Structure formats: structure tokens, C-alpha cells
Amino acid sequence: MRFRPFLASASLFLCLLTVPALHAATHPWPAVGPDGGDARSLAADPADPSHLYLGTANSWIYQSMDDGAHWTRLAQLGTGEDLVIDHIIVDERDPHTLYAGAWRLDRFGGGVFVSHDSGATWSELTGMDGQSVRALAQAPSNSHVLVAGTISGVYRTEDGGQHWKQISPPGSAEIHEVQSIAIDPTDPDTIYAGTWHLPWKTTDGGRHWFNIKKGIITDSDVFSILIDPQLPTVLYASACSGIYRSDDGGLLFRKVQGIPTTARRTRSIKEDPQNRNVVYAGTTEGLYKTLNGGKSWNRLTSPFVVINDILINPSNPQRVLMATDQNGVLASNNGGKSFEPSNSGFSERVVSSVLVDHQHPGTLYAGVVNGKSFGGVFVSHNNGRTWAQQSNGLGGRDVFALAQSSNGTVYAGTNDGLYRWSPSGWVQDGSILNSSAHAVSSRRHAYHRHESLAHIDTRVDHLFTSGPVWYAATDGGVYASRNQGVTWQGPILQGQGYLYFGKLGSRTVSVDRTSIRYSRDDGQSWHTMYRPLGLSYLTAATVTPDGTLWVGGPQGIYFTHDAGLRWFQLKRLPVNAINSLTWDPTQNSVLLSSSDSTVVYAINPKTYTWKWWNTGWLVHAVHPLGNRLVAVSDSNGVVVQPAAQSGTALAEAGGN
Template sequence: MRFRPFVASASLLLCLLTVPALHAAIHHWPAVGPDGGDARSFAADPAHPSHLYLGTANSWIYQSVDGGAHWTRLAQLGTGDDLVIDHIIVDERDPHTLYAGAWRLDRFGGGVFVSHDSGATWTELTGMDGQSVRALAQAPSNSHILVAGTISGVYRTEDSGQHWKEISPAGSGEIREVQSIAVDPTDPDTVYAGTWHLPWKTTDGGRHWFNIKKGIITDSDVFSILIDPQLPTVLYASACSGIYRSDNGGLLFRKVQGIPTTARRTRSIKEDPQNRDVVYAGTTEGLYKTLNGGKSWNRLTSPYVIINDIYIDPANPQHVLMATDESGVLASNDGGKSFEPSNSGFSERVVSSVLVDHQHPGTLYAGVVNGKSFGGVFVSHDDGRTWAQQSNGLGGRDVFALAQSSDGTVYAGTNSGLYRWSPSGWAQDGKIVNRPSHAASSRRRIHRPVASGAHIDSRVNHLFTRGPVWYAVTEGGVYLSHNEGATWQGPILRRDGYIYFGTLGSRTVAVNRDSISYSTDNGQTWRTMYRPLGLSSLTAATITPDGTLWVGGPQGIYFTHDAGLRWFQLKRLPVNAINSLTWDPAQNSVLLSSSDSTVVYAINPKTYTWKWWNTGWLVHAIHTLGNRLVAVSYSNGVVVQPASQSGTALAEGGN
């Protein structure tokens, strides 16, 4: 196969590579929601308890100045979006100074960060860079002293983070994988460390350590340690085996009653600042509360609420906030008797797909994964400014794909089949009327009826629509509908991994991660099309009205005018790692995004020139919203092009 490459001059290529980077920190598109998602940690200004900080699982810190009623993005730690911020500390001496401990979700690393301007800017502290920091505490009696618990051990600073020293035995096989830290309120040398295998204590600043496991079931992971500030000999320790209380500084623990063994992970224990007998326990199965110092407990929430942290307003202990997985921040004004979402401005949703309603301009649908009962589908009727959950009937299913029929009916591809929306809620759909007996394995087809009631019931990864012809890409194969999803045939192809279906003249084109196929008989038989050898895999595809097939992959973009006989590379494009290609009829352009860049492009398919905009986010899909663009970020929800950028671009380039 021969290629006809476009040649770029070195100077122009350098210019195109450089210009977007200069604007990487500006021209951000606002993240508009849906509100909610994963929240990890709270902190409050001691002098102004309504001024709160919120840590997330993707490097972002938010703030609220009204007790959590509204949130604004404050800053992003590090250089990526993979830091889990489980601890934020507001310095007792100087509330403009903040500390944050972080760890990386999918690999070793993290650190301790400091801000001296109330969280607007952050610096990583030398000596802790690269450490997976799972716990961070400040000594109440000496704010210069901080103690960090990491995967490798316990570290301490006595000069507000300028210098750090490991105070656990170097190379210890026991005092490592530290998940929780607590410092005695009167003695900064007395430190408790909870590890993935039992708790430890030092009373001399780490020179000597002893195990405090008496009364605790062996090999218990200790997630949280609470010291009673009024009586420091009273401790609470949460472990995978339950919650324990000690009345003698950890010499002996007893297991508290009333919390079921299934609630194995209690990540947060907090004491009412005005009543030491009132303690809250945030577990993986809801919030528990005791009114008698742990003698008995009552569950206050649904068991499906996963709690990462708790904040109790010291000025008004009836005001309680929870940082949760999936449902974001939940707030109570009656001491936990009832909770409501308090996520205005907080958006950390994992959005898989966005659908722009073709009948009602300004209406958007967002499909959410990892949301369970708090996820599913969200709808906005005002260009994304406000959102409402529309998940009745989905039963907590993840939504991976959305499509709309010509009569306005919305369909959702979930982790367990296809669902159709009606005013009464979502209902299972995807009825199969016949099933080919040898999908994609022979030239002849014998269609046999399927038993009554059969539906597409496997995970639906993509829905592709071309007028009345729809394709559903599922883990059980590819299904075909000729009536906009009312009934289905298939599987017409049994392989998984298809990323695109479209029409190229009289041919139906199917793009897989490693191959391109086409059919001339509506999916009855398939042949292989030549693919560009310059791409190690295929990650995106689209077809323009002139019959050009565009494909993208790790090495960039290729296109063909003759169904794969000849492929041409768009050489001067300054990004690779293409993750989406979409035809935009409003601009007559191919929209493009990359997993390596926050810049999105609109390519003119006739001149092979392009415009670009810096969204400020890594995105994985782009759509048109009237005369603007809307993009889907990886973990910050939906982002929308500002009206001021509509019809304009930051720069242009081309071959």
C-alpha cells in the first residue's frame, strides 16, 4: 500500500506545536455539571467555620464560603488529574496557610502540598515528593509540627514542612502502609498510626514504637483514629473488623456494638465539638451516630451511601456535611436526621456520553458511570447551566451511550442492556426479533426467530444512528435496527471493540480497534477494508458528507477518499493520541480531541486546515450545541465553549 504524505516545514511544525502550549493555562471552558460525583475530604477555617475546603479524587480542591451551600473550583494540585486528596489542613496559626496530602490512584506517588494564599496556588513540599500520602495531621499544641502517614512509613516535620524526617523504623515490615494518623492534643510527641495491619503508637516522637492491638481482631486495617480533645486517653479506631474504643490511650480496645459487620470500612469518625458523647461514623454502608459515647449506634442514611469524610460545624453541630462517593456532598441541618445534596458548583462526574436534543435546542442529556443510584442520566434544559437527575427505572445502572429517535424518544445503553425513556421513567427495551445463526462468519444468513421476550441484555458500549438504521455495540456483539431502535436483529458481528459505524456510499463501514470492515448488504456479510499501516490501533473514526473516511489513533489522523485503497496522513497536526472524531455540519468541519492535549480542533476537510480552542480540560468527546461546542471531560463532567468564543478560534493552522 502506498501513502502520499503531506510534507510540513520544520519551522511551521514547531510553531504549530508551540502555540497551543502557550495558552494551556487560559481560555478554560467552564465545567457546567452535572453536579455531584466523588468527594474525598473536608477542612474548615478555624476562625470562619463557614469557609470550607473540599478535596477530590482527581487533583482538584474546591472552596465554599457559605457552609457548603455553593462550591467553586479553587486549584488543581500537581500537573495531572490523578491525585486523591484525602487530607486538607488549615493552619491554626495562619488560616491563609493550607496543607494537603495526596496519593496517586493507579500508581505509586503523591506528596504534601502547601498554599500560603488560602488555596489559590500550591507548591509541593521538598522531602515528601513522590510519597503516597494517605494521612496528614497537624499537632494541635504546636502547629509547626506535621505528621504524614505514607505507604512507606511515618514522616514528621517540625518547621511547617521545610524539612521532613522518617520517624518510623526504616524498612519496617510493620509500620508501613499507614492509612491514618492522630497526634495527641497536648503532647506532639505522642502519635498514633493506623496501618493496613493494626495500629501503632509512639510517645517520644518516633524513637520507639509499640503495637496497640489488644482487643482488636488480628490483621485489621485501621482507616481512622479519633482522639477525644477533652480527654486524650479516649480513642476511637475504625478498622475493617469494626469500630473500637479505648479509654486508656490504646492499652486496651473494646469493639463497639451496633454497627453491622458488613459496614467494613469506616473511613471517618468525628466527634460533636459541643458534646463528646455524640460521635458520627462514616462507613461504606451509610452514616452511623451514637449519643452515648459508642454504647449504641443508629444508622441515619441509606446503606448505599459511601462516606469518605464528615464535617460538623463547630458553631452549629446540627449542620453536618458528608463527602461521599458518587453523590458528592450531602448536607444535614438536623444533626443527621435528613440529608440533601449540596453540590451547587461541584462537578466531578464521570460522564460517558452527551446527547444534544435535536428537537429542543439547549437541552442536553449526560450519561454517567460509577454513579449507582446517584448517577444514570441527567438532563439540562438551559445549555448545561442547571441539571436534574432523570434515572427513574435504571436501577443504579451505568450509562455508556445515548441516542434519540426522530420522534424525540431517548435511549440509553447501560451495563445491562438498552433502556427507553418515557414520562413514567426508563424501561428495558432492545427487543430482538431474530438472530443470525452465524454472525460474520459466512456469506449466507439464516435468520431464526428469537424466543418471545428476548432483549439486548449485555453492556451497550456505543449507539450509532444513521436515520432509521441504528447499531448497538455490546459486549455480546453488534446488533442492527432498521426502525430507530424499536426492534433489533443480531448479533450481526460477534466481536467486541467496535468504535464506529457509518455509511460510505452503498457500504456500511464498521471500525474496530484493529481493523475496518464493510458490508454491501446491510450487515449480512462483511469484508475487510485496508487500514492505514501508520496507526498501531484505531481509536476514533467519522465519515464526512463527501464520502471521506477519517480515522485516528496513537500516531495521529489518516483519511481515505476511495474506501481504503489509498490513505493519507494529516501530518502537520500538532497532536497525536486521537480519542474522538465527529462531523460538525454547522461548521462543515471534523471535530477532533486528543487524550494528550486540552486543545480541540475543527478541521476543514477541503483545505486540510484547522482552527483550535484550548478547553483547559482533557476531553474524550465533542458535540455541537447550537453555534457552540460542548465537550465531555474524563472526570469533571461536561464543559461548554463560552459564548464569547462562538464562531472564533484562538489560532489556525494547516498542511
């Protein structure tokens, strides 16, 4: 292979011949957990109440065949992972037909999707594509009639979704941002619509609408509307100002008592199918239940449980399931007196980092964000098959980084400092020495510092504990420890966005989004290294045992053998948008993942050839796990390479 050397101010391209490659895997790597996460909606097959469906906040639908005891992934709606599936309907007339209403998490859009094979395959219904669907209901008396509430108004179909018509006034200043829909059980033309500003009603299929706000506090977002199926004039409406009941079809509402102000964001109201006086209210601060038609309420769960949906088994009303934020599905077999997680197979955790225990093969740690008291750190002792929460002492903190010392101690970088695992739980690490003089901020010069005692209390994004000097990259700069975490000094480098610290021969190298620095004195002083001009910014880095520095970014992957004097690019590598680089000592390869691809690569640093596997997921990190690989998906937890794919069951590309 021939290289053309340039000056350090220019980058080099390493163009490789590519040989045809076959897919190494036709099936995605299994998502192994940790179990739990955000669950948005629940539905049951009317012909088989133990056959359940579960909607998520990342386009996935799960199913259970045993009343929620175990879950399996069923299908993914759309083409991305940004659909929030807040409503699933199983057709009363044909249980093989399902409808799902969805909206996009980070932008306008969504739609109504239909399946005619019990959820195995889905298609988006024409006429509702692009609509942000926040509510969806089927008329109990006519299964061909469905009504959808969207950001722009109310839509209705009379032929099972083939054709849709907006039945609220187009451009209405009042009937828009529709969050809830309910249809009279005997009259499909009587429809209730709850908006972000009070409820509305039509009795003629949408030709005329009138406001039903009497008794409701002005400017109340209406999250859910429940119609008593036995007595349709009785309504419950949940709003940000409380829960209301009407006994005359919405002409007059009265606020029910017993639910505190802080818990009045009630997202779901469900009635016991065998006792109309028993009603459950799922709020952002726990589950409430009334036994007397709303006259009094009692809270059944912790106030830290955020409930998105409730499902009551019609043949056994003591079986109550809840779809919750962070904690997944909670199940009760005694009418809500007690709940237990029911998440076997359901994995929707937002995992930030994974640590493979170097002393105990098969042991994995996963750091979770957005989990509050239900998140933190999870541990598996069997390669991810089962997990247990190990968060005692973290106090609901998010975990952004995990690392392990040479003696096996595990450390966690959180949104509020650094923690160390001990036999009694997580404890905040030792004293931090903070800089009282100049921290390094120049790209071209070195500075020395004088330190004074302080305490770290900022977010720790990365931890590096492999050498004699440890580094903690925080949103307040970089700290260093020369006594294995007992005390820390810093910030020795200022700024944010630090990605990597490692040994490059006798030098310590630091990589952030915009620069590469090196130190010859274990971090006492730093100097700037030239970085590849072909990268607009840096997103990942690693060092191989031969002293080669590899970096990645939006435009691909580069490496240097001489501390940045010359850079070479693997130009033929069929992927850009690099988001992780890791050295794998088992395969003697550089592992790589990309934010644009579900494929991960293992690059041979001597021959510049590569092997690849299609994980089936967008991942942001990949690590060696014995003779297999483990990766961190964007929103589906940890995924593990099947044992059958390890060894020679790989696709290879590249050449001399």
C-alpha cells in the same frame, strides 16, 4: 496541494504548511456538571468556619465561602489528574497556610503539598515527594509539627514541612501501609498510627513504638483514629472489623455495638465539638451517630451512601457535611436527621457520553458511569447551567452510550442492555433476535446469517440511530435493528471494540479497533476495507457529507475518498493520540480531540486547514452545541465552550 497516489497497501501523507497561531482561549472552558461525583475530604478555616475546602480523587481542590452551599474550583495539585486528596489541613496558627496529603490512584506515588495563599497556589514539599500519603495530621499544641502516614511508614516534620524524617523503623515489617494518624492534643510526641494491620503508638516522637491491639480483632485495617480533645485518654478507632473505644490511651479497646457487620468499614469518625458524647461514624454503608459516647448507634442515612469524610461546623454543630462517593457533598442542618445534596459548582462525575438533543436546542443529556443509584442519566435544558437526574428505571446501571431517534426518543446503552426513555421512565428496549448461525468474523469474506429469538443483556458501548438500520455495539458483538429499535438481530458482527457505524455513500461502514468493514446491503453481509497502515490501531472515525471517511489513532488522523483504496494523512496536524472524531454540520468541519492534549480542533475537509481551542481539560469527546462546542472531560464532567469563543474567536492553522 499536490498528492502522490500510492497503492491501497500504503498510506499517504498530506503535509500542510503551518502558519503561526495564537491561543484562542486563555481560560479553560467552564465545567458545567452534572453536579456531584466523588468527594474525598473536607476542611474548614478555623478563623472562618463557613470557608471550606474540598479534596477530590482527581487532583482538584474546591472551596466554598458559604458553608458548602456553593463550590468553586480553587487549584489543581501536581501535573496530572490522578491524585487522591484524602487530607486537607488548615493551619490553626495561620489560616492562609494549608497542607494537603495525596496519593496516586493507579500507581505508587503522591506527596504532601503546601499553600501559603489560602489554596490559590501550591508546591510539593521536598522530602515527601513520591510518597503515597494516606494520612496527615497537625499537632494541636504545636502547629509546626505535622505527621504523615504513608505506604512505607510514618514521617514527621517539626518545622512546618521544610524537613521530614521517617520516625517509624525503616523497612519495618509491621509499621507500614499507614492509613490513619492522630496526635495527642497536648503532647506532640504522642502519636497514634493505624495501619492495614492494627494500630501502633509512640510517646516519644517515634523513637519507640508499641502495638495497641488489645481488644481489637486480629488483622484489622484501621481507617480512622479520633482522640477526644477534652479527655485525650479516650480514643475511637475504626477498623474493618468495627469501631472500637479505649478509655486508657489505647491500652485496652472494646468494640462498640450497634453497627452491622456489613457497615464496619468506617472511613471517618468525628466528634461534636460542643458535646463529646455525640460522635458520627461515616461508613461504606451510611452515617451512624451515637448520643452516649458509643454505647449505642443509629443509622441516619441510606445504606447506599459511601462516606469518606465528615465535617461538623464548630459554631453550629447541627450543620454536618459529608464527602461521599458518587453523590458528592451531602449537608444537614439538623444534626444528621436529614441530608440534602450540596453540590452547586462541584462537578466530579465520570461522564461517558453526551447527547445534544436535535429537537430541543439547549437540551443536553449526560451518561454517567460509576454513579450507581446516584448516576445514570442527567439532563440539562439550559446548555448545561443546571442539571437534573433522569435515571428512573435504570436501577443504578452505568450508562456508556446515548443516542436519539429521528422522532426524538432517547436511548441509553448500559452495562446491562439497552434502555429507552418513556414518560414513565427508562424501559428496557424490545425483543432481541440473536444469531443461531455464523456471525461475521472474517476480515476478507462475507457471511449471511439465520436468526433466532434471544435477549440482549451485555454492555452496550455505542449506539448509532441515524439511518434506516440502527446498530448497537456491545461487548458481545454488534446488533442491528431495522424497525427503529423495536426488535434487534445479531450479533451481525462478532467481537468487541466497535467505534463507529455510518453511511459512506450507498455503503454502511463499520470501524473497530483493528479493522474497517463495509456493507452494500444494510448490514446483511460485510466486506473488509483496507485501513491506513500508519495507524497501529483505530480509536475514532466519522464520515463527512461528501463521502470521505476519516479515522484516527495513536499516530494521528487519516482520510480516504475512495473507500480505503488510498489513504492520506494530515501529517502537519500538531496532535496525535486521537480519541474522538465528530462531524459538525454547523461549522462544516470535522471535530477532533486527543488524549494527549487539552486542545480540540475543527478541520475544514475541503481546504484541510483547521481551527483550534484550548479547553483547559483532557477530553475524550467533542460535539457541536448550536454555534458552540461541548466536550466530555476525563473526570470533571461536561465542559462547554464560552459564547465569547464561538464564531471568529478562533485560532487557525494550515494552508495549501
